[in-house]
Structures are given as C-alpha cells and as structure tokens.
Amino acid sequence: xxxxxxxxxxxxxxxxxxxxxxxxxxxxxxxxxxxxxxxxxxxxxxxxxxxxxxxxxxxxxxxxxxxxxxxxxxxxxxxxxxxxxxxxxxxxx
Numbered sequence: 233x234x235x236x237x238x239x240x241x242x243x244x245x246x247x248x249x250x251x252x253x254x255x256x257x258x259x260x261x262x263x264x265x266x267x268x269x270x271x272x273x274x275x276x277x278x279x280x281x282x283x284x285x286x287x288x289x290x291x292x293x294x295x296x297x298x299x300x301x302x303x304x305x306x307x308x309x310x311x312x313x314x315x316x317x318x319x320x321x322x323x324x325x
C-alpha cells in the first residue's frame with residue numbers, strides 16, 4: 233500500500249533571529265487522498281447516471297408516441313373490422 237505524505241521543513245530561529253536548525257514535520261495524507269478519490273469516483277458515477285437517465289428519457293419519449301399511435305390504429309382497425317366499414321366503403325383489413 234502506498235502512503236501519501238506531506239513534509240515541511242521550516243527553519244528554527246533563535247531569539248536574536250539566527251537560524252539554529254530545522255523543524256521537520258510529516259503529515260499522513262493517505263486517508264485524505266482516499267476520500268478525495270472516493271468523491272471523484274462518486275462524481276463520475278453520478279455523471280454516468282445522469283447520462284443514462286437522459287438517454288432513457290430520449291428513448292422512451294418516441295416509444296410512447298409510437299405506442300399511442302399503434303393503440304389508436306389497432307382500435308380503429310378493430311372498429312372497422314367489427315362494423316364492416318369505416319364510412320368510406322373500403323375493403324376490410
């Protein structure tokens with residue numbers, strides 16, 4: 233497992249402002265980096281979900297219109313076949 237570390241090396245000064253050493257600090261950033269990656273992954277999944285929802289919407293809309301049109305045609309044909317005519321003396325389907 234890789235660790236993400238932050239290091240800082242500020243100089244240490246005496247009371248008369250002379251550099252006397254360094255303060256070396258380390259900070260483990262592994263958990264922070266992991267959380268950042270998790271947020272990025274969730275953002276990507278949310279974007280994929282939005283695209284999928286939009287695509288489904290774009291597919292369903294024309295299908296709904298076709299279903300309504302087909303239902304109307306089937307009802308018209310059923311009425312035509314049961315009555316023998318639809319008013320214009322056409323042949324039965």
